[in-house]
Amino acid sequence: xxxxxxxxxxxxxxxxxxxxxxxxxxxxxxxxxxxxxxxxxxxxxxxxxxxxxxxxxxxxxxxxxxxxxxxxxxxxxxxxxxxxxxxxxxxxxxxxxxxxxxxxxxxxxxxxxxxxxxxxxxxx
Amino acid sequence: xxxxxxxxxxxxxxxxxxxxxxxxxxxxxxxxxxxxxxxxxxxxxxxxxxxxxxxxxxxxxxxxxxxxxxxxxxxxxxxxxxxxxxxxxxxxxxxxxxxxxxxxxxxxxxxxxxxxxxxxxxxxxxxxxxxxxxxxxxxxxxxxxxxxxxxxxxxxxxxxxxxxxxxxxxxxxxxxxxxxxxxxxxxxxxxxxxxxxxxxxxxxxxxxxxxxxxxxxxxxxxxxxxxxxxxxxxxxxxxxxxxxxxxxxxxxxxxxxxxxxxxxxxxxxxxxxxxxxxxxxxxxxxxxxxxxxxxxxxxxxxxxxxxxxxxxxxxxxxxxxxxxxxxxxxxxxxxxxxxxxxxxxxxxxxxxxxxxxxxxx
Numbered sequence: 326x327x328x329x330x331x332x333x334x335x336x337x338x339x340x341x342x343x344x345x346x347x348x349x350x351x352x353x354x355x356x357x358x359x360x361x362x363x364x365x366x367x368x369x370x371x372x373x374x375x376x377x378x379x380x381x382x383x384x385x386x387x388x389x390x391x392x393x394x395x396x397x398x399x400x401x402x403x404x405x406x407x408x409x410x411x412x413x414x415x416x417x418x419x420x421x422x423x424x425x426x427x428x429x430x431x432x433x434x435x436x437x438x439x440x441x442x443x444x445x446x447x448x449x
Numbered sequence: 450x451x452x453x454x455x456x457x458x459x460x461x462x463x464x465x466x467x468x469x470x471x472x473x474x475x476x477x478x479x480x481x482x483x484x485x486x487x488x489x490x491x492x493x494x495x496x497x498x499x500x501x502x503x504x505x506x507x508x509x510x511x512x513x514x515x516x517x518x519x520x521x522x523x524x525x526x527x528x529x530x531x532x533x534x535x536x537x538x539x540x541x542x543x544x545x546x547x548x549x550x551x552x553x554x555x556x557x558x559x560x561x562x563x564x565x566x567x568x569x570x571x572x573x574x575x576x577x578x579x580x581x582x583x584x585x586x587x588x589x590x591x592x593x594x595x596x597x598x599x600x601x602x603x604x605x606x607x608x609x610x611x612x613x614x615x616x617x618x619x620x621x622x623x624x625x626x627x628x629x630x631x632x633x634x635x636x637x638x639x640x641x642x643x644x645x646x647x648x649x650x651x652x653x654x655x656x657x658x659x660x661x662x663x664x665x666x667x668x669x670x671x672x673x674x675x676x677x678x679x680x681x682x683x684x685x686x687x688x689x690x691x692x693x694x695x696x697x698x699x700x701x702x703x704x705x706x707x708x709x710x711x712x713x714x715x716x717x718x719x720x721x722x723x724x725x726x727x728x729x730x731x732x733x734x735x736x737x738x739x740x741x742x743x744x745x746x747x748x749x750x751x752x753x754x755x756x757x758x759x760x761x762x763x764x765x766x767x768x769x770x771x772x773x774x775x776x777x778x779x780x781x782x783x784x785x786x787x788x789x790x791x792x793x794x795x796x797x798x799x800x801x802x803x804x805x806x807x808x809x810x
Contacts, residue, residue, distance in 0.1 A: 362676070363484040365764040365771070366740050384792075386742045388483045388764050389676055391792070417482075 326447070327355045329421045333434075334443035335379075335397035340421070341437065349398055349431045350424035351382065356447045358420045361387040364413045369425055374402045378434050382426055385416070397437055400428030454500035455592050455654035463672050471564035473501040476674035484766040486677035487684075490640050491767045491806075493669030494598030496661055497678055499639075499646070500654065503567035503588040505560045511580035512556050518716055519574060520548065521700055521709040527552040532619040532637055535708050536700040537570070538718025542725055544694040544703070546570050549637065551621060559587075563690050577717070592654035596661060597644030597681075599808075600668040605645060607664040609634070614645075628660040639678065641685025642808055684765040686734065686774060686804030692745055692760045693732060693774060699725065702776065704732040704803070730757060731779050734803045735787060737771040739796035748790045749775050749798075756781050759789060765805055772805050773798075 332340040338357035342350045358364065369383035376382055376396045385392050404427035409415055416423040438446055451469045460467060465476025475498065478486060489495050507516060516524050522535030531552050537545045546566040551559040562570040571586050578584055596604060605614055608628035614636075615622050621635035633648035649657055662670065679689070688694055694703040699722060701709065711719065737743060743762035748755055757777030764771045773789065777800075781787060785800045 362478060363482050363764075363766070365742060368740065386764070388680060388742075388766065389477070391742065391744070 326359060327421075328440045328444045328447075330440045332421070333397065333437035333439060334446075335395065335434075335437055336446065337395050339395060339397045341397045342424070343431070343433075346429075347431055348403070348427060348429050349400065351396055351398070351426050351428065352424045353385065353394060353416070353420060354443070355420045357392070358417050361385060361392055362389045363387055364416045367410055367413045367416070367425070369405045369410070370402055372402050372405060376400060376402065376428070378432065385413075394425065396426075396428070398428065398434050399432040400430050403427045403429045454498055455651040456498045456500065456658055459655050459658055460498065460672075465672070465674060468675070470675055471501055473564060475501060476672075478674040478676045479672050481671060483674070483676035483680060486671055486673040487680050487766040489669060489671040490598040490642055490673060490677065490681055492599070493671075494596060494600040494604055494644075494665055495640075495671055495673035495677065496658065496665065497595040497597065497673050498593075498654075498658070499595050499678075500592040500651070501564035502593055503562040503564060503570070503586070504591045504648070505562060505571060505574065506585045506587055507558045507560060507574075507578065507582055508556055508585070509580075509582040510556055511582040512558050514580065515578045515582045516550060516558055516560070517713060519577060520550065521716055521718065522550075523710040523713050524550055524552070524558075529554055530615070530620050530622060532621055532635060534619075536694065536705055537573075538700065538716070538722070539696060540718060540721060542699045542718045542721035543696040544690070544698060544700060545573055545696070547688065547690055547694065547705075551635070553623060566690060590650065592649050592651045594647045594649070594654070594657060594661065595638055595640075595644060596647065597638045597640040598642050598670075600665070600670065601642075601644040604661065604665045604668050604670060605634070608660060627657065628664075630657045630660070632657070639687055640681040641687065641804065641806055642681075680763050680765060683761050683763055683772070683774065684767055684804070684806040689761060693776070698776065699728065702728040702730050702732070729779055730776050732760070732774055732776055732803070733781065733783065734801040734805060735759070735773045735775050735789060735798040736801045736805075737773075737789070737796055737798045739798070741791050741794070741796045742771045743773040743789045743791055743796070743798070747773070749777050749781075750788045750790070750795075751781050751785060756787070768805050770805065772801075774803065
């Protein structure tokens with residue numbers, strides 16, 4: 326199980342990567358993909374949607390179960406990762422490369438954990 | 450407090466992800482994941498710990514008479530070494546459990562029950578047997594491994610003599626030497642593939658598991674968890690108690706009419722089944738045309754009208770389709786377009802025949 330250093334994490338196991346210009350990418354952690362198992366489908370919100378901190382942005386269907394995904398930060402959806410929707414299993418093999426959505430006008434969330442804190446959190 | 454099977458430490462050692470299930474701590478999957486385990490069973494072989502299943506012996510001169518009263522199938526005319534599947538009904542025609550019945554001798558039967566129903570079944574059967582028949586719960590004296598998949602026989606042949614391996618589906622041999630371990634070898638399973646179930650003493654479980662894993666390495670054998678067990682049985686449309694049947698759903702509604710012998714003089718539930726007559730619902734399949742995975746309990750609609758629900762659903766790794774078994778009105782025919790409500794969202798689906806997968810001969 327890996328935790329990537331330059332990301333920030335929510336307790337619900339999503340990560341956010343600030344990419345500059347008030348923009349950010351959102352995905353789910355390696356721990357989350359491992360818990361979910363083989364991912365079969367990903368359903369996401371749409372470009373233009375405004376999401377709040379902790380707001381639902383879609384769900385991930387694995388063979389085992391369906392998991393709701395929440396945005397760790399607020400903002401307006403500018404992109405969704407269509408490539409990932411076409412090959413959802415990539416989320417299992419590369420969870421930190423498999424971003425789900427891109428947001429702009431991001432409102433940062435001070436409650437997010439850095440990598441060290443998240444590592445400690447999932448070790449609990 | 451959840452129980453552990455004799456293989457608990459072995460599952461942990463093999464990287465099993467442990468979950469509570471039917472009162473036991475069992476692996477839902479190992480490191481390679483449900484899809485890879487599922488594919489291994491379809492193309493090579495998989496090894497499952499199913500020691501949580503319960504076993505009950507019924508012996509005595511009236512054993513058969515009692516069993517025939519308890520279950521809907523007809524167990525007369527079975528030969529020693531034969532296995533028969535049957536639902537066991539309650540007085541209203543619903544299902545108490547579905548069972549495997551092993552005939553070891555004229556007055557000697559073993560009944561395999563679902564773990565989740567074990568206590569209920571033992572109580573049910575005990576309170577209903579009469580005459581010269583004795584019921585003994587031997588669940589604690591038995592561990593059970595399932596070796597499933599097209600390579601199962603080759604793997605077993607490395608540990609046992611060919612003459613000791615049952616060749617006929619739904620037959621078994623007792624006191625078989627499998628790598629030095631005394632075992633009942635049964636040609637049965639719950640995956641839709643060829644395979645064997647091995648009944649052994651709990652103290653031999655770890656050794657047999659390791660021997661099979663060693664023997665199977667060159668054949669692509671992988672350990673499999675509950676997740677793959679469920680997707681495999683679902684793909685093959687094998688019913689699961691609590692899903693395709695329960696205390697209310699009758700065997701006829703569940704599509705198990707073949708295992709109900711109405712010509713038998715008497716069995717528990719017969720009068721109710723006669724009274725109910727032809728069922729108005731049936732079990733068929735649906736295949737999703739929209740994205741998503743349907744699950745147990747999702748409602749099914751035809752022309753906007755609620756026609757039933759999904760009893761089991763998943764993404765089947767071998768046929769690579771999101772499918773469900775549904776219990777729906779007989780007005781729904783194969784080929785019909787239906788919708789299924791998945792978490793508040795309507796998804797299009799097509800009614801299809803069962804099973805979703807059938808192994809080639």
